[in-house]
Amino acid sequence: MLDNHLSSPHTIEMRLNTLGIKLHKNMQLVIVRPNTHSTAHSLDILVKELHLLLPQSMYVVYKNSVVLLLNQESLFYPDNAIYKRIKCFLHANAFTMGVSNPFSDISKLQIHYKQAIKAAEIGNNRLGIKSGAIYFKDISFLYLLEISNKTEENLHFCHPDISFLIEYDELHHTELSHTLMVFLFNGQNTAKTSNLLNIHKNTLLYRINKIKKILNTSLENGDDLFSYQLSFKILNYNSLQ
Numbered sequence: 001m002l003d004n005h006l007s008s009p010h011t012i013e014m015r016l017n018t019l020g021i022k023l024h025k026n027m028q029l030v031i032v033r034p035n036t037h038s039t040a041h042s043l044d045i046l047v048k049e050l051h052l053l054l055p056q057s058m059y060v061v062y063k064n065s066v067v068l069l070l071n072q073e074s075l076f077y078p079d080n081a082i083y084k085r086i087k088c089f090l091h092a093n094a095f096t097m098g099v100s101n102p103f104s105d106i107s108k109l110q111i112h113y114k115q116a117i118k119a120a121e122i123g124n125n126r127l128g129i130k131s132g133a134i135y136f137k138d139i140s141f142l143y144l145l146e147i148s149n150k151t152e153e154n155l156h157f158c159h160p161d162i163s164f165l166i167e168y169d170e171l172h173h174t175e176l177s178h179t180l181m182v183f184l185f186n187g188q189n190t191a192k193t194s195n196l197l198n199i200h201k202n203t204l205l206y207r208i209n210k211i212k213k214i215l216n217t218s219l220e221n222g223d224d225l226f227s228y229q230l231s232f233k234i235l236n237y238n239s240l241q
Contacts, residue, residue: 029100029112030057030068031120032090046095053086067113083133090132096120097133118143126240145237154238158231159224161215168214176214179207181232184225 032050034043047066050059057068090097098120100112115136122142123134136143145154165177179197183204186192194204212219219225 025104027103027106027112028070029103029109029116030070031098031113031116032066032068032095033098033120034064034095046093049089050086053089054082067116069109087132094131096124096129096131098123099133099135101136122146126237141233142237145234154234158234159227161217161224162228162231162235165211165215176207176211179204180211180228183208184229184232188219 032046034046043061043064043066047059047061050057050066050068054068054070057070059066059068061067086097089095098116098118100115100119103109103112119134119136119139122139123129126142127134127139148154162177162180165180169175169177179193182196183190183193186196190201190204190208194201197204208219211217217224
């Protein structure tokens with residue numbers, strides 16, 4: 001199924017029934033890759049440990065990685081008890097785990113296998129994550145930019161206000177563009193933003209008001225706010241190139 005040789009839902013269902021396997025509506029595909037210093041022996045240990053930690057999963061060693069189908073009632077998210085059990089194991093052994101979006105149609109397995117691979121790849125290569133779980137939902141936008149793979153053309157989608165604000169910062173030695181990015185990425189929460197920027201709340205409000213004046217915006221227009229965040233994500237992605 002990972003090679004897409006078996007994609008008929010009816011055929012798959014018959015095979016599963018023959019094996020006595022019942023699928024839940026909440027499934028996720030997970031790929032765990034050993035670190036660069038791992039051997040075939042450590043891969044065997046990895047399989048055994050994962051089977052103990054995730055006893056309800058089905059797994060296979062495929063292309064020097066362990067691929068697991070999480071077949072359970074609850075989804076594998078950070079607030080989930082299953083995640084908390086495996087988190088320490090991943091960090092202790094410097095393993096990365098790519099996690100697909102949830103799905104309920106087993107015939108879509110290969111699509112979600114690719115999601116898990118891409119999550120692990122982008123997490124490792126782009127974001128520098130060396131251990132822990134990386135969710136496809138969290139890197140899907142980076143994957144979208146990777147598909148285009150044209151850094152200069154990506155810049156065409158940046159809102160001119162953001163380009164102007166960056167130029168203003170360079171000219172006046174300010175940090176307004178970074179302040180706006182953190183502010184927007186944190187839901188315009190002033191307390192959280194001021195804490196992350198390590199500045200007083202009044203300083204943050206002063207900067208935000210200055211940004212509004214410079215850009216002649218209220219920071220209330222949904223389309224503008226989306227475009228601003230899109231611009232920052234593109235710029236952040238390009239900086240990883």
